[in-house]
Amino acid sequence: MLRLFLLRHAKSSWSDPSLHDFDRPLNKRGQRDAPKIGRVMKARHYNPDRILCSSAQRTKETMAGIIPSLTGDVSLRLLDALYEGNNPDYLSLLKENARNSKNLMIVGHNTGLQDIAVELAGSGDPELIMQMRVKYPTAALAILEFNCGDWNDISQKSGHLLDFIKPKDIAHNEEELIVENPAPTFFRR
Template identity: 35%
Template sequence: MKTLYLVRHAKSSWDDTALDDFDRPLNDRGKKDAPLMGYILHQQHILPDLLLSSPAKRAHSTAKKIAKAVGYAKKDIQTNKNIYHAGPGQLLEIIQSLHSVEHSVMLVGHNPGLTDLSNLLCRKHIDNIPTCGVVCIEFDIEKWNQVMPESGRFIFFDYPKKHT
C-alpha cells in the first residue's frame, strides 16, 4: 500500500512585481494557511515518509511550515526542480521514480499540474485544488513505479477555507 498526498503551495504574494515567479514568497494568508493545514494533517496522524517539494520559494515555504506542524524534520525535505511547471505526465514520472521503501509521500507543488495529476490518478474529479489544498490518494501497490492512471483510490480532499 502506498499513500500520496498532493499539496498545492499556500497563497503567494504578488506585491513585488520585480520578483521572478520562482521567487514569490507566501503572503500573510499563505503564512497562516500552511501551518493550519499542517495541524489538520497532524490531527489525522499523518506523517509522510518523504516530503518532496518544488524548489520555488512559495512551495518550499509551504513544505517547511507543514513539516513543522506534522513533525517532519525540515532538513529532510527534498526538492525536485522538475516539479516546478510540471504537467501531470511529468509529475507521474517523478512519482514512479520514488524508492519503494517510502510508503507515504507528500508532494508539494503547483497548479494546474497537481489538479490534473489528481484527476489522472483516480476517478474522483476535482475542478481545482485551491492554494494549500491537500488531496490524499491510496494505491494498492508495492512499488511506486506501479502507479498508473486511474489506479488510485481517492481518500480525502481538504483545504483551508473548509476550516474558516
C-alpha cells in the same frame, strides 16, 4: 499499501512586481494556511515519510509551514523539475524519486498537481473528486491510497481518494479538530 499526498503551495504574494515568479514568497493568507493544513494532517494522522518539494520559494515556505506538525522521520528532496515548465510529469518524477517511501508527499504547483490527482483518483467520495476536478485551490491537499507496494505499479485511476482538504473548509476554531477520528470532515460553522 502506498499513500500519496499532493499539496499545492499556499497563497503567494504578487506585491513585488520585480520578483521572478520562482522567487515569490507566501502572502499573509498563505502564511496562515500552510500551518493550518499541517495541524489538520497531524489531527488526522497523515504522516508522509518522504517529501518532494518544488524548489520555488512559495513551495519551500509552504513545506516549512507544515513540517512542525509532522511526526516521525521525514526525508526531503527539493526538485527544480517540479517547477519547470507549465506541466511537469509528476507521475514520472514521483516514480523516480519515491525510493522506499510508503507515504510520499509532493509539494508543487497547479495545473500539474490537479492533473495527476484527477488522473490517479479512480475511486473515493464522488463529491470530493468533483471538487478536485473543478478547482484545486492554493494550500489544498489531496490524499490518495494505492493497493500496491511499489510506486511503479500505480497507474491512471488506480488510486482511492481518501481526502481532499481545503483551507476554507477547516473550522476556524482549531480546538474543534477531533484528534480521535483519523479522517473526519471539517466545515466552517
